[in-house]
Amino acid sequence: MDDNNNNNELREPEVAYGKKKFTVEEYLAMERASAEKHEYYEGEIFLMQGHGEALAMSGAAKRHNFIFSNLFGELILRLKGKSCQPFGPDMRMNIPENTLFTYPDISVYCGESNDVSEDEDTVINPTLIIEILSPSTENYDRGDKFKLCRDIPTLKEYIIVATKTVCIEAFRINDRKHWELEEYCDLNDELKMPSIGVSIPVADIYHRTKLAKQKD
Numbered sequence: 001m002d003d004n005n006n007n008n009e010l011r012e013p014e015v016a017y018g019k020k021k022f023t024v025e026e027y028l029a030m031e032r033a034s035a036e037k038h039e040y041y042e043g044e045i046f047l048m049q050g051h052g053e054a055l056a057m058s059g060a061a062k063r064h065n066f067i068f069s070n071l072f073g074e075l076i077l078r079l080k081g082k083s084c085q086p087f088g089p090d091m092r093m094n095i096p097e098n099t100l101f102t103y104p105d106i107s108v109y110c111g112e113s114n115d116v117s118e119d120e121d122t123v124i125n126p127t128l129i130i131e132i133l134s135p136s137t138e139n140y141d142r143g144d145k146f147k148l149c150r151d152i153p154t155l156k157e158y159i160i161v162a163t164k165t166v167c168i169e170a171f172r173i174n175d176r177k178h179w180e181l182e183e184y185c186d187l188n189d190e191l192k193m194p195s196i197g198v199s200i201p202v203a204d205i206y207h208r209t210k211l212a213k214q215k216d
Helices: 024-033 059-079 138-142 144-149
Strands: 038-041 044-047 084-087 092-095 100-102 106-110 114-116 119-124 128-132 157-161 168-173 179-184 190-193 198-201
Touching: 024 038, 024 100, 059 084, 059 106, 059 128, 059 198, 138 144, 144 157, 157 190, 168 190, 179 190
Parallel strands: 092 119, 128 157
Antiparallel strands: 038 044, 038 100, 084 106, 092 100, 106 128, 114 119, 157 168, 168 179, 190 198
């Protein structure tokens, strides 16, 4: 994981833990005892980017919360009784293929959800991941995190939702195993998520934000 951009600011100081490299078991034990969320990658532990922003209910942070509530609520309703289950940012996800432990804003698991052997509160193999951008996470969510998530063998869609403007980027893997982008940047659009059989109007996703003022 690169240390440029915001990573330098958001990496948990090594002195807090007394050493540089940690085992997965050590990370999970510390995470269960911590009031804050951390990512784990190749033996290193990082404070989750944007963690502090969730406490500031104004501006982009407030829009982030509205957008999350709108999206998650629609997914709960539309997936009720189906084999796919949405989870919010408290669900820890692991990618065994590259060691990353992280907490997506929204993740959807279809069929049997598989726990990792080290921890029953951590799941693997999502079908869809949604990240709602904030100023400190935008570069990471678009770059390193998306690159690492592409190692997930079951992942079909990776969706990025902007909070500064009305725009949603949906990356989908095609039959040739290449990722293709479709953008939804108009309130009259409808976000399609074919991997889980769900479509949601963009206006509903941005409902109650200033960005959707013309539709409220």
